[in-house]
Amino acid sequence: MKKIFYPVLLLALTACKGNQQTTDTESVTVPVSEVAADTTAQPEVDAITSATSKPNQVSFNGRIVLPPQRQATIALTMGGVVKNTSLLPGQYVSKNAVIATLENPEFITLQQTYLDSHAQTEYLQAEFERQKNLSAEQAASQKKYQQSKADYLSMKSRQDAAAAQLSLLGISPETLLKDGIQPLLEVRTPISGYAANVAMNVGKYINPGEALCEIIDKSTPILCLTTYEKDLADMQTGSPVQFRVNGMGKQTFHGTVVSIGQKVDETNRSLEVYASIKETNPQFRPGMYVTAHIQKH
The missing domain is CATH 2.40.50.100 (RNA polymerase II/Efflux pump adaptor protein, barrel-sandwich hybrid domain)
Incomplete structure (x- = not known):
């Protein structure tokens, strides 16, 4: 009787262990369709500036400057x-x-x-x-x-x-x-x-x-934004701009692209884009940093 009992017991334990592994594996399995949905919901990340933006916007850094005149x-x-x-x-x-x-x-x-x-x-x-x-x-x-x-x-x-x-x-x-x-x-x-x-x-x-x-003369400041070659296809003069100024909280200002640089920097492959500012604010100072979003066309 002992020679028959032990193999049967070992077989039962092995079966139970296999069932437990199957249960654990099924509990962490996620449908492929759900993973794809989560991936497409993430915002775009700029590999150069590390800035994120919505699919129809491009995010840039820049500063407030004054026209030469x-x-x-x-x-x-x-x-x-x-x-x-x-x-x-x-x-x-x-x-x-x-x-x-x-x-x-x-x-x-x-x-x-x-x-x-x-x-x-x-x-x-x-x-x-x-x-x-x-x-x-x-x-x-x-x-x-x-x-x-x-x-x-x-x-x-x-x-x-x-x-x-x-x-x-x-x-x-x-x-x-x-x-x-x-x-x-x-x-x-x-x-x-x-x-x-x-x-x-x-x-x-x-x-x-x-x-x-x-x-x-601070009466008509403008924005000078740093852009890159990959962004030129979705940018043109007249594009709407939204931006925030460092040190001024979450207040949002608006502008319009008025000029796009025609020469690319040979070191970092960037070029400058200039935008007018619709709202005037006495706190604006030349040299203040801004974060801007340019609407794609």
């Missing part, structure tokens, strides 16, 4: 020592406002050159007209007529050159004739806006062409 670097063709300035970074200034005065003896010499050449030009012009009339009546030699003409034109070109240099410094020749020589060169703003990168102080010598400061 909305920012100005103030520099002069003539250097000098800063005599006076009250400009502070972040201060708002109006167009044509005086933000500093410079002291330079060459500025005084340039004004004197213009005034002298202007006076000489008037005299030589009158002499040229007199010799011209005499020459027409054959009462004077052609040599005197030609000499008077040369003297007049030479002095007039000297006057025009001095006037052009004064205009580059923002000085009107008519104002100089009216008010006389000014001892200090006034630095004026070409646009209205906020002062930034102020690099001057009283007593500092400013070289010709050196920037004194920048003026930024």
Whole structure:
């Protein structure tokens, strides 16, 4: 009896164990159709930016910038020592406002050159007209007529050159004739806006062409977004844009694509896309980072 009992018991235990494994396997089996459904429900992931987006949107990073005509670097063709300035970074200034005065003896010499050449030009012009009339009546030699003409034109070109240099410094020749020589060169703003990168102080010598400061006009900022080659097929000017600004919570702003870069960066294969901003906000600052979604077409 023992020789028959043990094999039967071993067979029963093996059968029970097999049933248990089958049960465990069936309890973790998931239909293939359900797995496929879960996979297609996931959002798209950008392999380069690691950003996710909906199937009909593309997500990009970027920053707020200003159009070139909305920012100005103030520099002069003539250097000098800063005599006076009250400009502070972040201060708002109006167009044509005086933000500093410079002291330079060459500025005084340039004004004197213009005034002298202007006076000489008037005299030589009158002499040229007199010799011209005499020459027409054959009462004077052609040599005197030609000499008077040369003297007049030479002095007039000297006057025009001095006037052009004064205009580059923002000085009107008519104002100089009216008010006389000014001892200090006034630095004026070409646009209205906020002062930034102020690099001057009283007593500092400013070289010709050196920037004194920048003026930024924040009234019409734009977006500069970084995109990639693979996104160009679904992008065009006029595409709607939604974006959020770092530091401003979940507030959403809107814009429109206005320009798409035509040159791809050789290092990271990216290019820049510019978008206008519909809503204006006083908290916008050039350089602030944004996350944007561009609607596909």
